[in-house]
Amino acid sequence: MTSNAREHSRTLLVASRNAKKLSELQRMLDAAGIVGVTLVSLADVAEYPETPETGETFEQNALVKARDGVAATGYACVADDSGLEVAALHGMPGVLSARWSGTHGADDANTALVLAQLQDVPEGRREAAFVSACALVLPDGSEHVVRGTWRGALARSARGSGGFGYDPIFIPVIGDNSPYGELAPYTAAEMSPEEKDAVSHRGRALRQLLPIIAQWVGQEWVEQDN
Ligand SMILES: O=P(O)(O)OP(=O)(O)OP(=O)(O)OC[C@H]1O[C@@H](n2cnc3c(O)ncnc32)[C@H](O)[C@@H]1O
Ligand SMILES: [Mg+2]
Numbered sequence: 452m453t454s455n456a457r458e459h460s461r462t463l464l465v466a467s468r469n470a471k472k473l474s475e476l477q478r479m480l481d482a483a484g485i486v487g488v489t490l491v492s493l494a495d496v497a498e499y500p501e502t503p504e505t506g507e508t509f510e511q512n513a514l515v516k517a518r519d520g521v522a523a524t525g526y527a528c529v530a531d532d533s534g535l536e537v538a539a540l541h542g543m544p545g546v547l548s549a550r551w552s553g554t555h556g557a558d559d560a561n562t563a564l565v566l567a568q569l570q571d572v573p574e575g576r577r578e579a580a581f582v583s584a585c586a587l588v589l590p591d592g593s594e595h596v597v598r599g600t601w602r603g604a605l606a607r608s609a610r611g612s613g614g615f616g617y618d619p620i621f622i623p624v625i626g627d628n629s630p631y632g633e634l635a636p637y638t639a640a641e642m643s644p645e646e647k648d649a650v651s652h653r654g655r656a657l658r659q660l661l662p663i664i665a666q667w668v669g670q671e672w673v674e675q676d677n
Contacts, residue, residue, distance in 0.1 A: 460489045461668050466501075466520035466530040468493060468556075471615045475653055476529065478644065483661050483675060487668035491526070499523030509533060509546060509584035510596050517586040517594075527590055527667065529660065531653055533583035535617045537565065537605065539572045545582075548617070562609055562620050569605055577605045578630060579621065581639075583652035587660050595663055599655025602628050603639075611640025614647060623650065 465473045473492050480488055501519055506512040512532035520528030534548030544551040544565065552560035569577060581601040588594050602624045609619035618640035624632035628650070639647060648654040658675070665672040 460487050462491055462526045463488050463664070464491050464493075464496060464520045464524055464526040464528040466493060466516045466528050469615070472531055472653065474644070475648060475651075476657055478648055479654065479657050479661065480664070482648070483658075483665070484673070485661065485665050485668065485670060487670055488664060496524050496526075504532065504546070504549075506532075506546065509582055510586070510598065512546060513584040513586035514588070514594065514596055517588040521588045521590060525590060527588065529585060529587045531583055531585045531656070533581065533653060535565070535621070536580050536582055537569070538578040539569060539576055540565075558616050562617055565605065565617065566608065566620060579603055579605050581617075581621065581652040583656040585653070585656040585660055587663060589667060595660060597656050597659040599652040599657070599659070600628070601650060601652040601655065602630055602632065604634055606638055609640075610638045611642075613640045613642060613644070618647075 465476055467473060470492070473490060477490055499519065502515045504512045504516070506515060509532040513530045516530030516532065517528045520526070520530065532546070534545050536542045536545050548561070549555055552564045554560060580603065583599045584596060586594065586596045603622050606620045606622050611619050619638055621639040622637070623635045623639055625635045626632045662672045
């Protein structure tokens with residue numbers, strides 16, 4: 452970055468305790484050639500009270516997290532609320548995904564519980580989708596909320612060590628992301644970060660925010676091909 456670019460760089464707080472989410476947004480900005488943004492995490496700012504994530508929708512939770520961030524720091528703020536919706540569980544764990552087994556962020560226990568709950572559900576009825584709502588709140592008070600969905604089905608056992616959360620049991624649909632699409636021969640945890648960004652729920656959500664972020668930093672936006 453040139454000193455000129457750094458002078459004009461704007462700070463964007465990523466209001467998340469999940470370091471993987473911050474790296475995803477950084478990769479996305481880099482891939483889109485947006486250079487005028489410096490991402491900071493919750494670890495970089497003074498601690499502030501965070502509203503519990505008890506909303507009924509991903510959108511409500513994401514917006515509350517982003518508003519809290521702006522109110523506490525004065526920085527622009529982006530937040531994600533995401534989760535896994537399992538058809539055979541009537542859309543659960545949904546907004547409860549992070550604490551499905553009773554312990555927040557216990558990925559292995561959450562994954563094991565979903566697998567156990569799906570034990571008797573046959574192939575063909577194991578559809579699931581990852582959903583991400585991302586909220587961007589700018590210091591002028593303007594608010595943008597977007598959603599991305601990634602369809603797939605649940606595996607019978609965990610496979611792969613990449614990603615986080617439910618990735619080892621999520622088999623993505625390849626191709627058009629329709630519920631009837633062909634299933635991949637791999638789980639999300641067996642994809643490279645870049646492969647996952649290109650198709651994931653959060654990738655699809657964050658890409659909708661990129662033109663707004665580019666405009667906010669005064670950078671010309673060139674439509675991406677993906
Ligand atoms: O709230 P913050 O601090 O951002 O971090 P978090 O991990 O608690 O995130 P959420 O409240 O949005 O909960 C989302 C949960 O859904 C799951 N999840 C979300 N995105 C995922 C992904 O890309 N791959 C696998 N699991 C994911 C995972 O279990 C997360 O803990
Ligand atoms: Mg959370």
